[in-house]
Amino acid sequence: MLRTEEMILNVGPQHPSTHGVFRLILKIDGEIIHEATPVIGYLHRGTEKIAEDLQYTQIIPYTDRMDYLSAMTNNYVICHAVETMMGIEIPERAEYLRVIAMELGRVASHLVWWGTYLLDLGSQSPFLYAFRDREMIINLLTELSGARLTFNYMRIGGVKWDAPDGWIKKVQEFVPYMRRQLAGYHELVSGNEIFISRVKGVGKYTKNDAIAYSLSGANLRSTGVSWDVRKNDPYSLYDRFDFDVPVRQEGDALARYECRMAEIDQSLKIIEQACEQIPSKGPVLGKVPRMIRPPKGETFVRIESPRGEIGCYIASDGSKEPYRIKFRRPSFYNLQILPKLLKGENIANVIAILGAVDIVLGEVDG
Amino acid sequence: MIGWLKGMKYTLNQGTKEKITYQYPEEPIPLPDRFRGIQKFYPEKCIVCNQCVNICPTDCIQLTGKKHPDPKKRGKIIETYDINFEICILCDLCTEVCPTEAIIMTNNFELAEYSRSKLYKNLDDLNNHVTNLREENKA
Amino acid sequence: MEKGIDERNQELIHYVNILKNQIGENGLEDYYINELAKHTPTIVVKQEVYQKVAKIVKSHPDMQFEYLTELHGTDFQTHMEVFLYLQSISRKRSLILKTKTDRDQPIVASVTSIWEGAMWPECEAYDLLGIRFEGHPNLHRIFLGEDWKGYPLRKDYKDENPLK
Ligand code: SF4
Ligand code: SF4
Numbered sequence: 035m036l037r038t039e040e041m042i043l044n045v046g047p048q049h050p051s052t053h054g055v056f057r058l059i060l061k062i063d064g065e066i067i068h069e070a071t072p073v074i075g076y077l078h079r080g081t082e083k084i085a086e087d088l089q090y091t092q093i094i095p096y097t098d099r100m101d102y103l104s105a106m107t108n109n110y111v112i113c114h115a116v117e118t119m120m121g122i123e124i125p126e127r128a129e130y131l132r133v134i135a136m137e138l139g140r141v142a143s144h145l146v147w148w149g150t151y152l153l154d155l156g157s158q159s160p161f162l163y164a165f166r167d168r169e170m171i172i173n174l175l176t177e178l179s180g181a182r183l184t185f186n187y188m189r190i191g192g193v194k195w196d197a198p199d200g201w202i203k204k205v206q207e208f209v210p211y212m213r214r215q216l217a218g219y220h221e222l223v224s225g226n227e228i229f230i231s232r233v234k235g236v237g238k239y240t241k242n243d244a245i246a247y248s249l250s251g252a253n254l255r256s257t258g259v260s261w262d263v264r265k266n267d268p269y270s271l272y273d274r275f276d277f278d279v280p281v282r283q284e285g286d287a288l289a290r291y292e293c294r295m296a297e298i299d300q301s302l303k304i305i306e307q308a309c310e311q312i313p314s315k316g317p318v319l320g321k322v323p324r325m326i327r328p329p330k331g332e333t334f335v336r337i338e339s340p341r342g343e344i345g346c347y348i349a350s351d352g353s354k355e356p357y358r359i360k361f362r363r364p365s366f367y368n369l370q371i372l373p374k375l376l377k378g379e380n381i382a383n384v385i386a387i388l389g390a391v392d393i394v395l396g397e398v399d400g
Numbered sequence: 401m402i403g404w405l406k407g408m409k410y411t412l413n414q415g416t417k418e419k420i421t422y423q424y425p426e427e428p429i430p431l432p433d434r435f436r437g438i439q440k441f442y443p444e445k446c447i448v449c450n451q452c453v454n455i456c457p458t459d460c461i462q463l464t465g466k467k468h469p470d471p472k473k474r475g476k477i478i479e480t481y482d483i484n485f486e487i488c489i490l491c492d493l494c495t496e497v498c499p500t501e502a503i504i505m506t507n508n509f510e511l512a513e514y515s516r517s518k519l520y521k522n523l524d525d526l527n528n529h530v531t532n533l534r535e536e537n538k539a
Numbered sequence: 540m541e542k543g544i545d546e547r548n549q550e551l552i553h554y555v556n557i558l559k560n561q562i563g564e565n566g567l568e569d570y571y572i573n574e575l576a577k578h579t580p581t582i583v584v585k586q587e588v589y590q591k592v593a594k595i596v597k598s599h600p601d602m603q604f605e606y607l608t609e610l611h612g613t614d615f616q617t618h619m620e621v622f623l624y625l626q627s628i629s630r631k632r633s634l635i636l637k638t639k640t641d642r643d644q645p646i647v648a649s650v651t652s653i654w655e656g657a658m659w660p661e662c663e664a665y666d667l668l669g670i671r672f673e674g675h676p677n678l679h680r681i682f683l684g685e686d687w688k689g690y691p692l693r694k695d696y697k698d699e700n701p702l703k
Contacts, residue, residue, distance in 0.1 A: 075682035082667075083691050092457035095491035119575045159411060166420055173432075180434035180505070186491045194496070195434065222410040225403030245628065248607050248656025261628055333576040334624050334635065336608060345609050347622065358692075362609040362624075370659045399682060 038064050043381070047076050051154045051385045054395025058372075058388070062381055070376035070384075072369060077399040085359045090116050090190055090326045093359070098184035100363060101397040103146055106132075106139040106175075107339040109188040111361070114269060115335045115346040116190045119328035124320050128192035129271050130312035134205060135178060135187060137301040137308070141212065142171040143340035144294050144301075147392050151291070152223060154389040155232050160223055167215050170208060177201060190326055192319035206309045209302050216298055224295065233287040237375050237387035240285060247371040250364050251342030252297065253391060256282045256289035263338040270337075274311065275304045287390035294392070297340075327354050341365050341392055363400055365393040433535055436490045437509040440533055441481055441526035445502035448476040452494035452503055460484040461494060481523040485511055495537055507532035544578055550632065551580035554602060561595055562588045573635060579624075581635040589621075589638040590648035590674075596625060596634065597653050603627045604634055607654035612645075612664035614693045619645040619670055640670065649675040667692040 045051075045058040052058070055076035061069040081100060085093045090112070097108035110132060117124065124132075149164025172182050177198055179187035187194055223229055241257040254261055262279040264272040280296030282289035330352040336345035342364030349358040368391050375387050422429055448465030461483050465476035495505050508531060513519055521529075555570050566588035573581045584592045596604045604625035613620045623636040640647050649672035650657045661672040662681040669690035672678055680687060688699050 075684065078682040080691060088457055089455075092455065092493065095457055095489055095493070118577060163414075169420075176435060177432040178434075180432075180436045180492060181490070184489065184491070186493075194492070198432070198434070218410055222407045226407050227403050230403075245606050246655045248654065259628060266631060267633075329575065331575045332573070332622075334579070334609065334622075335577065336624075343608060345624070347609065347611065347624075349613055349615075358613045360609075360611045360613075366659060366663075367656060370656060 040068065045384065047073075051389065052395075053150060053389075053393065054398075056393070056395050056398070058384070060376070060381070060384070065381050067376050067379050067381060067384070070373045072372055074369070074395075074398050077395050079400070081400050082359055082361070085356060087355060089354045090328075090356065093356075094188065095184065095186045097361070098186055099396060100361065100400065101339060101341065101344070101365070101394045102183050103394055104136075104139040104143040104340045105183060105185050106136045106187065107337060107344060108361075109185060110136055110270070111335065111337050111339075111344050111346045112359075113188045113190050114337060115333055115348050116326065116328055118335050119331070119333045119348065119350065120190075120326070122191045122320055122322060124192055125317045127196070127313050127316040128318040128320070130308050131178075131193050131197060131318065132188060133271055133275075134202075134305055134308050134312075135175065135185075135193075137305045138171050138175060138205070140301045140340045141298050141305075142168045142175075144298050145171075147294060147340075148219065151389045151392075152229070154385045155229065157223070157229070160219070163215070163219070163222070167212060170211075174201070174205060174208065177204075189319060189322075191322035192317070196318045202309050202312065205305060209306050209309075212302055213299070216295070216302075220295070224292075230288065233291060233386060233390070235284075236287045236383050237379075237390055238284070238286040239371065239375060243371065243374070244285070247374075248367045249342070249371060250367065251338070251340070251392075252290050252293040253342065253368050253371075255280065256293050257285040258283040263336055263343055267336070269335070271308075272304075275307045277303050287386055290390045290392075325354055327352060336362065339364055341394065341397070342368055361400065363397045365391075365395075365397040366400070369393055369398055431507045431509075431532075433507075435507045435509070435534075436492050436505045437507050437532070438485070438511065438521070438529060439483060439495065439526055440504050440506050440529050441523065442502045442504075443478050443481070443523060443527055445500045446478040446481070447500055447502070448478055449499065451497045451499065455493045455497045457491060457493065458487045458489055460486075460488045478523065481526065483521050483526065485519040485521060486516065501537055504537045505534045507534065544572065547572055547578050547580055551582075554580065554582065554596070554634070557599055557601060558582070558584075558592060558595060562591055566592065568639070576635065579633055579635050581637065583637045583639070586638050586640050586647060590650060590653075592636065593623075593650045593653050596636065602634075603630055604632075605629070605654075607650075607656045607660075608633070610650075610657050610660040610664070612668045612670045612692075614642070614668055616642070616694055618642055619668065621647055621664070621670065623650075645670040646673055647671070648673050649678075651675055666690075669693065 040063050043060040047055045047057040057073040059071040060067050081096050097112050098105040145164045145168040149161040152160040176182050179185040244254050244257045260279050260281045265279050277300045280293050328350040332349040334347045336343045345362030347360040348356050351357045453461045463481045464479045466479045566585050569583040573579050596602045604627045606626040606628050608626045609624040618639045619642050621638050625634045664670045666680040666682050689696050
């Protein structure tokens with residue numbers, strides 16, 4: 035009889051496959067995990083506390099730093115919360131620019147995920163291809179907003195800049211290019227037998243688990259729940275576009291992969307329509323009072339970020355600073371299911387499961 | 401085995417594509433006009449209204465003004481103006497609120513220094529900083 | 540828009556009636572439509588019945604709020620408040636559920652047995668506000684660590700932690 039002993043394995047906090055500072059304590063017996071304990075908080079910056087002393091406009095750059103892979107959606111959620119409270123109307127052109135920027139951000143974010151996930155699984159080249167194409171999106175967004183990741187582009191009531199001359203055209207040219215690239219990605223990876231045997235059936239959970247654990251985004255949709263805030267509780271202009279919500283039934287890492295890849299395609303579809311519908315000129319900032327003071331009361335809004343449902347709660351006492359601001363950060367909620375998923379798994383699957391959740395640690399820790 | 405071979409084909413095809421790597425730092429990176437880098441400051445334009453200090457989310461601007469030396473003119477002129485680039489997040493809010501465009505952005509982003517004290521830039525540093533100025537500063 | 544609001548009103552009344560039937564008149568503190576939060580029905584319940592209400596709103600066939608979108612606490616100086624944003628995916632409806640608790644001895648029943656997704660958010664509220672969730676399987680200071688002094692999101696918080 036072979037005698038085995040339980041041992042503790044520390045993954046992280048600094049580990050390339052945790053995509054940030056995240057620590058995982060694994061109790062393993064041989065190759066099998068008995069218990070997994072995630073340790074988070076290394077990147078906690080107290081955004082919510084800092085924001086209590088800031089005016090609303092000043093909070094927007096802080097939200098850039100939560101989910102730094104898709105800062106546009108974070109910018110949007112706080113602006114949307116304040117606009118909902120104050121009943122501000124946003125000019126049409128600004129709203130279209132926001133949608134285009136957010137969807138470009140979604141594509142860029144999914145590309146980073148795609149590249150790094152395959153890197154986690156041991157495949158080098160997709161990472162380079164993904165970053166090549168993401169760079170084009172980043173260049174487009176830099177031209178629009180002036181920064182590569184921390185855009186600080188949206189303002190309460192609109193956006194900071196109108197699109198530069200010819201920018202919409204460039205986006206329109208980018209869409210078919212990205213479609214071709216996406217087809218190439220499928221050729222390179224999606225049919226690859228090694229990849230499929232690596233992710234198929236791995237990290238599986240059911241629809242009921244996904245709902246009970248408050249998962250959102252592709253993590254939820256991969257189990258057969260068709261839930262996308264853009265469709266189910268339309269905000270901004272999403273009710274004007276024709277797009278589908280990709281859903282898979284299996285609930286494993288492969289299903290999540292397929293969902294995200296299909297989402298890129300849908301985002302491109304939205305961008306295409308938005309570029310066609312956008313009014314050729316018009317103001318980009320609505321009628322906003324000089325001092326932004328939402329009425330006394332509270333609000334909660336949510337939107338769909340690449341990682342799931344991002345929400346913003348504001349309790350206002352009528353002054354220019356929020357009394358309390360709270361962000362529902364999708365990565366934080368999505369990561370909760372990890373101990374359950376890892377229990378009884380083979381240690382070789384840890385990274386494949388963690389990677390498929392798609393977390394950004396800046397967002398997990400707030 | 402088919403899928404695997406397809407992937408190989410894709411990879412081989414990439415060899416014929418144009419190279420896209422940036423040759424940085426040998427060649428500077430082309431940046432659009434809106435890009436935000438170290439600020440440029442025009443002391444003569446500043447009216448010491450303190451708006452930039454008030455809007456800065458990280459409190460990294462410090463300024464002092466003094467009375468106009470010409471007694472016939474009212475208002476103040478700037479005396480010292482410091483930005484602490486240890487904590488400046490280049491968010492663009494100071495340049496956005498400045499009524500006279502006394503502070504504007506440039507495209508110079510290289511802030512790495514060997515000593516922390518070099519990250520405190522004072523009025524002269526920001527005034528003598530004249531390359532790659534941003535042309536369009538107000539939306 | 541007007542019609543939508545009317546519907547929400549009826550919806551809210553319906554929920555309130557169900558709850559009154561099951562827990563009696565006294566458990567409910569307040570209920571209203573929150574106009575600032577896109578007209579979401581809001582129910583404020585007493586701390587004692589909070590867990591019971593949570594069970595009902597999840598399992599009652601007319602409610603079915605099976606998805607917890609958000610849970611957090613707020614320090615309102617006179618009291619602490621726990622805020623839940625619930626979603627019914629099958630019925631496509633949302634509901635805000637709130638409960639108040641004492642500020643010096645903030646203890647609220649945990650809802651982790653009802654929604655597992657409340658696990659970490661409750662830890663977060665405990666870590667940053669000091670609200671104890673009774674019945675939580677593993678309540679710990681999730682961000683700051685066990686040796687952190689004070690609860691930062693309380694309004695009277697003063698940092699007394701030595702710089703490391
Ligand atoms: S760019 Fe932002 S952080 Fe930097 S000095 Fe201006 S307002 Fe402050
Ligand atoms: S906002 Fe402009 S004019 Fe006013 S103090 Fe700052 S730099 Fe000077």
